[in-house]
Amino acid sequence: MAFGAFANSGPDLSASAPRRRSYVALILLAPGILYLIATFVAPLGSLVLTSFKEPGGNFEVGEYVYAFRWENYAEALGRFGEIFGRTFLFSLLATIFALIISYPLAYFIGVTLRRFPLWQSLVLILVIAPFFISFLLRTLAWKAIFSDEGPVVSFLQAIGLFGPEQYLNGTAFTVVFGLTYNYIPFMTLPIYASLERLDLRYVEAGGDLYAGPVQRFWRIILPLSLPGVVSGTLLTFIPASGDYVNASKDFLGSTNTVMAGNVINDLFFQSFYPVSAAVSILLMIAILIPVIAYVMKSGSEDLL
């Protein structure tokens, strides 16, 4: 399973490899490098160039010329600063909730069900099963469930927790809920891959050395599954920050829950390419800085 690749830091082979210049290696790497240049470096360069463009002389919509208009960035930050903050908060909340739900689930599949391989595969399939239905369709289904006449709101109004004019859709709750729901498999699978390999003899040894169940979890099980937790949180946090579906007013959000992804999407379709590009680059930087700090702190530099 591809997720296993994230969970295993593995031995550092580069240190022991002979430092001999090899043309064979270069030739073998060439297709990959060319692919990266064509699909990553070039678009990124183009994005940076676009972010500094200014409107063309004819003042037609969507016409821009190359320039160094850094004001695009000032405009992006000035207009959308609050949205960046919200994006970070929502993604962080979704990551935390997904972790709280996924860890016990992954532990159940990877450790508790170890003796029953059949059940293990079955539950694992259940985790992946939602992928068989379109992501948009599932999010729309939640919109229907949370709708004003839907079961959840009706119930909350019936027990008096909600007033007759209080609704769920379009609130921060539904957006964070949608993000959490949609990214749970990305959190569960890497943690599962880590826990599935957990040698229970270490846990036994911990018990033998006077560690109670809580201490065994914090000092042995969690540290040994940390690579999975780091991969899982990154696989959740990064795409959640760029998500433009859940927070969109067509799905679970409203104008009050706009995230950076929605801004980029809207600006692009309104042909404001330079500001849209500037927001994209700012978002990228805003994600990279905390992610690098997190990975360094968790001691999983191998992931970088």
Next chain:
Amino acid sequence: MGGSFDESGADLELVGVTKRFPGFTAIENLNLTIPAGSFFALLGPSGCGKTTTLRLVAGLEEPTAGRILIGGKDVTATKPHQRPVNTVFQSYALFPHMTVLANVEFGLKRRGISNAQALAHEALRLVELDHVAGRKPSQLSGGQQQRVALARAVVNRPALLLLDEPLGALDLKLRRQMQLELKAIQSEVGLTFLHVTHDQEEAMTMADTVAVMNKGRIEQMGAPEELYELPRTSFVANFLGQSNLFTGPVVESAADSITVEVAGVGVKVPRERAQRHAGEVTIGVRPEKLTLHTSKPDSVAGLNVLGPGTITDVSFTGVSTQYLVQIPGLPAITVFAQNMAFGPVAEQGAEVWVSWRVEHGFGLADEADPEPRFADDDDTRSIAVQRRQSLEVELDEA
């Protein structure tokens, strides 16, 4: 949590302990008392229940029936972390994400002992590994890891230290060295050691008391010399060293000895060294107690003589030479002769007699098994039974 050590080792007592797994019984009604401060070895072939016994004492398994007492306190219902017991695991189970020092400190910190770091360094000095305190376990050799595992357990001064074949993965030289070190540590810190092993030499060199286990029961228990010189069952006679066993009827029963007819010859065994004194009995003698003669020895009182027979095999093993002697009507007899002179005293095919002093013979409680020496629980049939039963359990649960 008490932040202090136990004053000394404690007695371990197993009362009527039985452990059943789906499909087989690992331990059957085991009663065992290990006095405080002793080095006790449980010796047996794989599958005899010795590791299960250890895991029961550590609390890693729950007994189906019976009680376990440590220092007089019933610990049967307590969890592993509540027992004053530490284990040196067969796999070492050193925490891979911690340094050697953190591994050794682990137990002390969980018990809230204040100067954990100093004590951990002291324990590492005991096993001469303080210089690698900052390394990760994966950076150590197998022998070093074994010593760290030992330090990690000993540092807690447990009332009872359990050793689960901890020397199994080491090469012979290192194993000898570690045996001596373990013994030295045990006498130095005065803990009660319970050592599980399948290596009879290891058990005999290290332990004060050895219990030979077979098929979930203790066959015989005692000091190593006692077990070796006077085995009570054919299993012990063959598992602990080698034995020549003969079965025959008792033809004469005197005040101090019994005479058993073996291949038409009367063989005397001291009465107090025989478990049974009438009917068909199995008697035995250790191969190194036998003397080879190339001519028929004079019959002397106090000497048993068998022969003539033919030497079918001679193998030189360094200190001694091992001869196989075939006497008509008897199983092949093994003789160890010290190489006092150069070369073997008799050639293959030579006609020889064997003799031994009456006081070296012993009589067994059971009969020598014509079957292979020990049938394990892991033969094909019992594995098939286990598989089916565990499958049934799984289906029931599903």
